[in-house]
Amino acid sequence: MYRPEIKVLDCTIRDGGLMNDWHFDTAMVKAVFTGLAQAGIDYVELGYRADKKQFSKDDFGPWRFCDEEDLREVAFECDTKVSVMADVGRTDFDDIIPAGQSIVKLYRVATYVKDIEKAIELGNHCKSQGYEVAVNIMAISHALEPDLDAALDHLAATDFDMVYLVDSFGYLQPRQVEYMAHKYLAKVPGKQIGIHTHNNQQLGFANTVEAAMKGITCLDGSIYGIGRAAGNCPLELIIGFLENPKFDLRPVLDLIERYFIPLKQELRWGYEMPYVITGLLNKHPRAAMAFLNGAHGDSFRAFYDELTNIQDV
């Protein structure tokens, strides 16, 4: 597919950090940024900017906080823009310095539907400091449709740049992505719409392709699919799909070979049956992660039965 207006955002360090508390070493993150710049990626998301009053540097690696000096150690000014994510309720507004003093170009505000007004407040602050702003509405497969519609209406009235469709649980099928893409494009005219998928049912790439075919223009991927639990849409598949000659697959192949094949042995994101089961059942992967850590009985069958049993309410 050749659609030059399509942008690609890599979330390797940010979403991958959910698997190792952001303990990636600086040389590796620098190699990742450099390789992704060579590959022509539009945005590289290097982590969260989390509130240090809530989270300690003793517990988490530097990419949980994305201090300006840490970012400048690994990134440099070029056509590839630095992005950071800011969680509603976990961000100190004072950490968001004026854009002219920062290497960051894009803030992505992550929120649930219920917190959309807080997300808009945080996004407005980022915008007033001079940044591009995206709002990522997470876990939409758990949202009631009228609530999601109202959130999109509110976002349409802002001056933010992007709104993201996020399949946090890896539950959506392509036909549901098509439905959602039409909704987002219709309700939030004039902004870029993005998609961020999870790969529980091996649909991350297919859902991203479906979104692009239906007019979504910002595509998230991560190298070798690294990300929480089943991981994200593999960046290398997106680059293979987009025929824009500005993208080059080869630096990404180098990064996979050097860093991500060994890392996958250690961190175990990807296709695992407990993640398939939570995705299929539209549930948060935390139960699957607990199962893989030995907490949920002794068989896939028992795990499946536990999650599908009707509970007293």
Add this chain to the structure above:
Amino acid sequence: MYRPEIKVLDCTIRDGGLMNDWHFDTAMVKAVFTGLAQAGIDYVELGYRADKKQFSKDDFGPWRFCDEEDLREVAFECDTKVSVMADVGRTDFDDIIPAGQSIVKLYRVATYVKDIEKAIELGNHCKSQGYEVAVNIMAISHALEPDLDAALDHLAATDFDMVYLVDSFGYLQPRQVEYMAHKYLAKVPGKQIGIHTHNNQQLGFANTVEAAMKGITCLDGSIYGIGRAAGNCPLELIIGFLENPKFDLRPVLDLIERYFIPLKQELRWGYEMPYVITGLLNKHPRAAMAFLNGAHGDSFRAFYDELTNIQDV
């Protein structure tokens, strides 16, 4: 999706055998058939019926030949039907005994477009012996469209039961599956159309779903995606997608846990960058399999460059 007319065919032993020369032990194959029968699978393909004048039992395990007594050791008469595959040019017609004497119910004839008349001859023989017959046209991403059209026209004039759309190289995107599904359904009316995918670009399941949405009614899968190179569409994802209550995911979960997680460590089907590269470039996976055995230089980049370099012709 609830479409009770949809049948599921498991090709675990047949396609998986391409990774270990069909050296699965009998107890394991018996457990697979039994579990798949409990799971409600319509057809279980237990291997090839290859010509013993061309292939030796010294070189290959029993599921390359599917002798009647071997099949009866692992399978039993029930609602789940036994299928075997017969390759054009590698099958002794005399091995195809009358259906009344065999536990086999379905013969699937595998062919390239250019050999379609040979496939029809072999299919006619199977039909005359009393079997259900499918023809699987392999490698359609290398076929010229008029040749494929002519092959489908010839198949439409037979009394075979099914015609299969086969993405041997894992090259097709869902939009191409949609195009092909429309073609097959229009050109071969009155027969069941099936789909068999490979998973090079993590599109095996998505392409199977797309085919089902567009009217294809026989879906191939294999347990934990086992199959040549990148493997096939994972059966467990198909069962999760189809809402027909006759299917039960749990026996498949048991088989994955007991047999296929250990086997994957040994046989290494699945998502590997060389398979991604051959899929993306619409090439046979043999180059990727050779690379993984150490024959093609020392890096993914070199492999990619080798396959993408323009060759003198």
